[in-house]
Amino acid sequence: MQIVSGTEMRTIDDMTINQYGFEEFALMESAGRAFTEALCQRITRQDRILVFIGGGNNGGDAVICARHLLERGYDVIPLLVVEDTHFKGAAKKHLELFRDFGHEVLHLSSLQVEKSKTIVDQTDVIVDGMLGTGVKGAVREPVATMVSLVNQAKACVFSLDIPSGMPADEAAPEGFGVKADMTITLSNPKETFYLPKYRLYTGKIITVDIGIPAKAQQTITPGKFLITPESVRNNLPVRGPDFHKGKAGRGLLIAGSQVMPGAAALSGEAALRSGAGLLTLGIQAGVTLPLPGACREYMYRLLQVDDGKLECIPLQGYDAVAVGPGLGRDHAIQWEKQFNGYAGTVVVDADGLHQLKGHITKFPLQTKGPVVLTPHPGEMAMLLDCSKEEVEGHRFEKARELAAMGYYVVLKGKNTIIANPDGSLWVNTSGSPALSKGGTGDVLTGMILGMILQGIGLVHALKAAVYIHGACGERTEHVQEAMAVTAGDVINEIGPVIRHLKLMPGPLPVDIEWETVIIE
Ligand SMILES: NC(=O)C1=CN([C@@H]2O[C@H](COP(=O)(O)OP(=O)(O)OC[C@H]3O[C@@H](n4cnc5c(N)ncnc54)[C@H](O)[C@@H]3O)[C@@H](O)[C@H]2O)[C@@H](O)CC1
Ligand SMILES: [K+]
Missing domain, CATH: 3.40.50.10260 (YjeF N-terminal domain)
Incomplete structure (x- = not known):
């Protein structure tokens, strides 16, 4: 549409x-x-x-x-x-x-x-x-x-x-x-x-x-489109009988810090619940993760800090890397050294975005693969040196402005916008006020990583993660008040929402662009 x-x-x-x-x-x-x-x-x-x-x-x-x-x-x-x-x-x-x-x-x-x-x-x-x-x-x-x-x-x-x-x-x-x-x-x-x-x-x-x-x-052209449930369903990852974890990708999540260990736990669990095959959490040595949760299911790579810089991790074998949730800004990511020539997908969120700011024009040239940025309006304003009001008043224009630097942009908020470097845009219509709480952004980053790892194509992965995240927010509201919903509750809905999408009744429309849709 x-x-x-x-x-x-x-x-x-x-x-x-x-x-x-x-x-x-x-x-x-x-x-x-x-x-x-x-x-x-x-x-x-x-x-x-x-x-x-x-x-x-x-x-x-x-x-x-x-x-x-x-x-x-x-x-x-x-x-x-x-x-x-x-x-x-x-x-x-x-x-x-x-x-x-x-x-x-x-x-x-x-x-x-x-x-x-x-x-x-x-x-x-x-x-x-x-x-x-x-x-x-x-x-x-x-x-x-x-x-x-x-x-x-x-x-x-x-x-x-x-x-x-x-x-x-x-x-x-x-x-x-x-x-x-x-x-x-x-x-x-x-x-x-x-x-x-x-x-x-x-x-x-x-x-x-x-x-x-x-x-x-x-x-x-470039066009702007609505993300429809049908288009998400048609492109969800499928697991045949001969499926094994290696087919669902190997991911690295660089996240968490002494004061925000939960962000790493939330992102990691969301990546696994979204289908990631194998996940390694790169976390600063000495950080204690909150237990239980999905902390049992991922591998760890403890990162040393030297002279205020975060140790670099060899990236061979990782199909995608997400960096930023709860990372803090004290220990610098060595962008050029860490990602130089990396051919997988890099997802940057939260404190990662603040750290990327000084490298924003150079970074897409240093990596070989696509780079996804997931700012909320405040982070977007910081990246583009403008006010949050300017971002909110011109969300399409601002998303395209950042994408034109060579990024895939996920501009969060109600009606999250996904922007391609070529200027194409997709707008999400799922969502709920229940998602207005700390940690739900970390969940989205994990979901994006999880979807990317399954090889359905980058834009399909972004659309699926964004749409399903919003739909999870909607579902949490069926059983409890929006104000009571936590990021962990959102994670618990990922599986049911994907199941619901896959079981959606009715034949698939041949070309959804021409369906009449009702947007509640
Ligand atoms: N062939 C077409 O272009 C089609 C257009 N369609 C309809 O046409 C609409 C657009 O039509 P128009 O381009 O004629 O424009 P509108 O019908 O939106 O408005 C133009 C009229 O509004 C007045 N006007 C403009 N600004 C004003 C203001 N600030 N305060 C008070 N009056 C103001 C103008 O003097 C003019 O009379 C669409 O929204 C849609 O409903 C549909 O009929 C489908 C086909
Ligand atoms: K009207």
Whole structure:
């Protein structure tokens, strides 16, 4: 499932209409109808419906929705928030058709604000078709007053394509808009749906297919995609009857310190629970690991510290190395000496990232294999010399900026982003507030290491680890309060979540990119 900015959506629409000859009028009909179908599955015949109609193509879609609802016998008030003169092209034709079929629209200009407030108060369902991806700048009157009215309404609000007023481009200045209960988005989820500043706007997100050809979608490169459970399931490691531990990789985890031994234990156990075949823990000599746990299952390599530097470990025989959880910053990793020419995968997290900072531009050139960085927003800000707010406001851009230095980036947070050095992105939708606790990041690093070791391909491994980690958080909430969940509880869900994924009912979709998905 591809995610797009508003600008990219316009490019796709232009290709569809101008390059492939699709009629704009018919495409709009398809959009309005797909929206209505999804809407009708969620409302009842008794609902009083108010359809807010703007003057652009989003309003055109809303006119079509109002027509279909009326033709199906629903109780509908179509309310035009601008004058007829705003309507152009296909939207204008659809408005004319609406009237030709004998339907009437109410004009906002003919109502007092008090009257419009009464109408809103008496409504059960609001269709928000005022502004779509074409919004520019802050919402102007009279739409701004209507946005406020909608946000105070008791009615269930369904935004058409995107909540009115909210921009569809990450680069646009922050906008104020409708706060929907559900957004039924056309063709592709918009990138801003996955930014923290707009989290309260979309409500649940549903994507509907409006018949845009795949060829038009493929013109957007590098692409941004949602991680779907189906795509994770299709690429999970499989163990045949002749399987043995050597086939599940040999990993090295350099982690832990006197004050944070638990981070090493959590990461290591998560790597093993995610399928790692053999794991060695490289840990500073003298650190006492908390027992029990998975500490029994891995091998140890005690690291000496000399002159403030951590001893280097020969890396032959290790398929991947993860470095950083709980490591501290006092004992320096000798990046160049330790990893020079190493052809396996290196994963750097937590204190490892702080230590890597001074080597950030050189490091990908010193290793032969891929390097994965797993920063949270604060660590990302540190790596890119910007503020955490800048990272959170521009998560796609910042993930790509770091990836362009030659890294695979896992930018953590709600809707974790995976970025490829070529700029391709994957966005996660699983997760839970239960994961907001110390140690869950260490668990994710271990899971990433475990998945990488099983040889399913680096991006598939990252997608699987990130998705399953989020799903583990969701599952912990079924049996206990989110606030009570610990990182150890998350580890305990890895096996059940993978089992659940593997047993998912139904045939596998041939091409998930074109499935309609419901994102809770
Ligand atoms: N061919 C296409 O391009 C298709 C577009 N579709 C729909 O078209 C939408 C995009 O349509 P448009 O590009 O016409 O744009 P919109 O309908 O999002 O908005 C344009 C209108 O809003 C007004 N406007 C812009 N910024 C404003 C602000 N800050 N305050 C108040 N009014 C403002 C403009 O004057 C114009 O009338 C999508 O969201 C989608 O709903 C669908 O019909 C599918 C096909
Ligand atoms: K809208």
